[in-house]
Amino acid sequence: MPADLAPDRVRRQAEAILGRTGEWRLASSTNSRVWRVTTGSGAMSVKLLTDASSDVHVERRLLRELGPGNARPILEVADMGEGEQLVVAPYLDGELVADRLQREAVPDGLGRELAGQYRTILAEVSRLPLRSPGYGRFGSGHQAEHERWSDALGAYLEEQRRKGPRTSALRHPALADALRRLADRLDAECGPPRVIPTDVNSRNFLIAEPGRKLVALNFPVIWQGDPAMPFGILQLHLDDTPMAAALAEGTWPRWRIHFYAAYHAFVICVYVERFTRVPLEEATPWGRRRPLLGLFDTHLRLMEEAL
Known part of the structure; x- marks a missing residue:
């Protein structure tokens, strides 16, 4: 067939x-x-x-x-x-954000317009009712059961460490050390758990026509925790675009955005290690050009500078 x-x-x-x-x-x-x-x-x-x-x-x-x-x-x-x-x-008629990014560079004006729409969508998601009282991933056997946000991050990081030995050998010590040092601060600044989408790759959003309206097509992975987290993840999927620059401004402390970008770069590398034949050194976020391992290092450095 x-x-x-x-x-x-x-x-x-x-x-x-x-x-x-x-x-x-x-x-x-x-x-x-x-x-x-x-x-x-x-x-x-x-x-x-x-x-x-x-x-x-x-x-x-x-x-x-x-x-x-x-x-x-x-x-x-x-x-x-x-x-x-x-x-x-x-x-829906329109163009996936991923296809738009691959076709040509996004002008600064359109990038800031789309960044504003990303903010609106994420704010609306964060106001939805919780599925359970705790922190962590919800669905597919996960129940957001942790009492502290840093515990949820640590448990998921440990799960990824076991699944991705090559990625872990390259980057786990630095990320685990950052999480250990910042756990109390993450818990204090996160506040009560909020609903957050954590798979916000650019294939899950459409620029609908007419009107250049950003529409979320999929939210396949849901967590409860810090609403700053998807802003950090978007730094990877929108890397080197006006949207990424605009989303790093204003709403959340930069150190948290860069921490979550590094954290999720590690998670994507584990996925690449497990399910693809792409060498880790060559792996990039979907449709972007800069390697994930380099983005991990960049965002961890920017996190340290912003503390």
Whole structure:
């Protein structure tokens, strides 16, 4: 079967949800396969989700609570067996932020406009009700069970250390030392836990047309903790753009933004080590050019300078 054709079982399940469908066009195959499907009620997005780290039911509730303004809702989820799920959502016209960044440099004015919209979306997410009283990851077997934010960060870092021995040999000692030294300060400045998306890579956001409106398509990984964390993660995914520069200004202390950027650079390197054949020294954030190991070092240095 050609790679762009949907398997019969996917078509059957989609039509059980949507009714009779017309044209199917493969829109993305970078992680899970996504098709643009024409139906009697308009174009729909049909995704065959194969990523076991995502908790689509938690994501669906979160997107519903956000409302239609800056997030695309999930209409239906169907279990396809063998760890796969079918996710149906409205199809939106526009350009993924990742594709826009790869196509050409973003002008300063547009970059600051989009940065403002990122701020709005993240602020809205942080105001959503908590799923549990603690800190940490929520969903996919995680219950945000830690009483201290630094304990949640430490537990997840230890989990990643075990999973990524090569990454850990290169960068774990420096990151663990920074977390140890800053634990009390992180706990004090974080405050009560807030809902935060931690997979904010540039494939999860669309510049919708008309109007250049930024829309969140996916929030596959949800934590409860410091609302500054996604601002740090975006320093990687929007590296060397006007958006990254604007998002580092004003809202949160710079040392926390740079700490979270270094922390997540480590996490992405572990993912690269486990699931790809890309040499760690060459790994970059999706669609960006500067290597993750260098970004780790840069942000850890900037963190120290900002303390």
